[in-house]
Each structure stands twice: as structure tokens, then as C-alpha cells.
Amino acid sequence: MPARESLPLFPLHTVLLPGASLDLRVFERRYLDMVRDCGRSGRGFGVCMILEGGEAGAPAVPAAFGTEALIEDFGTDGGGLLTLQVRGNRRFHVSRTRVRDNGLIMADVEWREADLDDSLRPEHALLATVLQHFLEKAGGEHSKVSNARFDDVAWVGWRLAEFLPLEDAQRLRILQEDDPHARLDQLLRMMP
Template identity: 65%
Template sequence: MTNPSRSRPLPLFPLPTVLVPGASLGLRIFEPRYLDLVRECGRHQSGFGICLVIDGEAGGEAGAAAAYGTEALIEDFDTGDDGLLTLRVRGARRFHARQVRVRDNGLQMADVDWCEPDPVEPLRPEHGLLANLLQTVLEQVGGEHAKAMDAHIDDAAWVGWRLAEMLPLEDAQRQQLLQVDDPHERMDRLLSLLPDA
């Protein structure tokens, strides 16, 4: 279910990866159009959209991007040893791009409908295995999500997004999960992706 938005068009950054809500991603920025994107986001205190490249090259004019993506909010930036701008972004709201235009500099701008936020709903009993799997993964890898685990391990949406982020899925599988609105249906799909025991 999407929520029509008449806000400012969202700049897109097509990538060969899927950003899910709550996940963190590091980026190196060197193309002028994406440097412009970062400046614009700074001016407007806004994010940009990350979409999976369906075909073509990442960021390239020929690269068709998936219609569903995730808003990326800039959390930190720096200059790398090579002099390139580096960003740390966090996945926020999901969106569906209705119409995409390309600026003269090659930057894609999309009119988007924002997807409804995930409801906070308890895990269903049939998804307990997924919560146990996530606990095991987080105990092994640690990090920021391990610290938040106790507060969120019974939240179906949070568990689903963390598994979508951390399991070794193909980009197409992750993209399919991104397009599912219902957190319980997302968990069902995650269960179906697990190898048979």
C-alpha cells in the first residue's frame, strides 16, 4: 500500500545492491551528478533513493532501476585516502517510483509514492525459527543490531528486515522482499528462501 506524495522529486542512485529499511551502507562518490545529489540533499536536509539496477551499469544512463527502492539518509561523510567523498547512509522509508526523468547531468529524478510504514506487530509462532536464526547471526557478528536485538526481537518487521539485510540472498530475492508490504508475508517469504533442513 502506498501513500501518494506531492513532495519534491526524489533523486535516485541506482546500485547493484538493495538497501532495506534500517540497514547501513557505505558509498564512494566520484561522479559529478552524484556529488550534485549530495550537495542538494545537504541543502534540503533530505535523503535520496537507492534502487536496484535491473540492467545496464550502476549509475549509468542505460541502467534501468527497479521501481521500488529505499530512501537513504546520510548519517556521516568523509574524504577517503584516495580523495573521494565517502558516505555512510541508513535505509529509511520504502517508495514506489511512478515517473522518472533524467536531468541534463544524467541524474535520475523520480516522482514517488511513499509506502506505508511497517506496523509494529508481534512475531507469529510459525516465524519463531527466523527469530532464532537472527539471534544466532547477531551473536556471531555483533554490531549495532546486536545491541538493539532485545528490544526488537519480537517485532516481525524488524526481524524480517534484519534477515533480509544479513542473509546471503541474491539481489533479486532481496528486491522481492522489499516490495512486500505486509511484515508477516515477508517472513513467510524468508522462510521459503531458507535451505531445507
């Protein structure tokens, strides 16, 4: 049976994927308290795409799948707001939510199985080539990875889902898929 855990949620109008970096500005008291608690405990928080509602104000309705966000760096912007750089870690499925008095959504989550260490299949080799060419041109943190990464089915899938011009609903479908080979099949169908 998957491990269950309670996790604070930070619903956003985006999908955080495993391994992806995301910059956040935090200004609402509920999220400032959440960040403080995460810093004290050394734990992350959950990012789920918003299905209904907004990022600020009344608690939004989050998707049932999300990604644990680990804080990598923090600071303040020119206006004094807290800024965070987070990285997507483990995927989870929300089984139940409740809203605290301060408006913070707490979720009972089941962690999804970690991706298997598996190689690309021949039918997906083109996707690794597309990703490699894109990263060479775009630069950034993934542009200097070893060639071995381009044979890692899960890594190729997550990076393609991160960089392809997909709608958030499409990224959410990718996030929900447990089989990394099936993720690549979906990405092949979604490619422009």
C-alpha cells in the first residue's frame, strides 16, 4: 500500500513536474506560515494545478495529482516579498483535503511509485534527439547534462513535458501517468 502523509498545498495555475524548477512569490500569511513550517521541519509542500478559483484569496480547488516542491533558495524581491526557488520532487495523489482556519489547504496524499531506472525504447529515440537539440539551443541548467541522461526514459519524459509548448491540462495528464514509457507515447501524440 502506498505511504500516506499529510502535506500542505500551494495551488497554482501551473503544473510542477519532477525535476523542474519554479520561482514563486509568497505574500499571503497562510503561505508565509507554510514556508516557515517547511523550513523548520526540512520538508516540502505540494503544488497542485488549480481547477477552480485563484492563486490568492479564498482557497482554490486543486487537482487530485501534484508534485512535492522542495525549497532550494529564497530571498526577497524589490518590493520586499518573499521569493522562493523550488524544485519538483515526488509525485502524489490527493485522497482528501481539509482547509485550516487560516485558509491553508492540507491534503492527505499517497506518494506515487518512483520512476523505474529504465532506458528509452527505439520508438522513442526521436524524442531524446528533439530534447537534446532543444537544450543545446536553449541553454540553461539542463544543457550540460551527460549524454546518459538522454537514454533515461523518465528524465527525457519530464524534461519534454517541461519544455514543450503544452497546455497545463496536458502536463497534468502527463503527471498522472505512472508508466514513463506511456508518458512518452502521450508526448508523441501531443507534439505539434
